[in-house]
Amino acid sequence: MKSIYCSFFGHQYEVSKKITYHVKEYKCSHCNAQMTTNGNGKLTPLTPKYKEINSVLERIHYRRTSRIKQEETIRSTEEALLNFTPHF
Numbered sequence: 001m002k003s004i005y006c007s008f009f010g011h012q013y014e015v016s017k018k019i020t021y022h023v024k025e026y027k028c029s030h031c032n033a034q035m036t037t038n039g040n041g042k043l044t045p046l047t048p049k050y051k052e053i054n055s056v057l058e059r060i061h062y063r064r065t066s067r068i069k070q071e072e073t074i075r076s077t078e079e080a081l082l083n084f085t086p087h088f
């Protein structure tokens with residue numbers, strides 16, 4: 001719901017969630033209207049479709065930033081498997 005304040009002064013968006021370095025979700029501090037950055041870097045209403053896109057983006061971004069950690073885990077798992085000597 002748009003408040004009277006917003007219809008006079010426009011929405012006061014605050015970052016509610018950081019998805020990636022470029023994509024963020026915003027929330028109006030007066031009426032709770034939600035917006036997000038789309039592919040063109042412009043603000044667009046946060047529809048369920050965009051929420052879905054953002055959750056995918058967030059997952060990809062998280063995987064990217066944690067890749068080094070994951071590679072280490074994979075390597076140590078591989079080493080553990082290679083060093084495994086079966087005891088018969």
Ligand SMILES: [Zn+2]
Pocket residue numbers: 002003006010011012028029030031032033
């Ligand atoms: Zn507002």
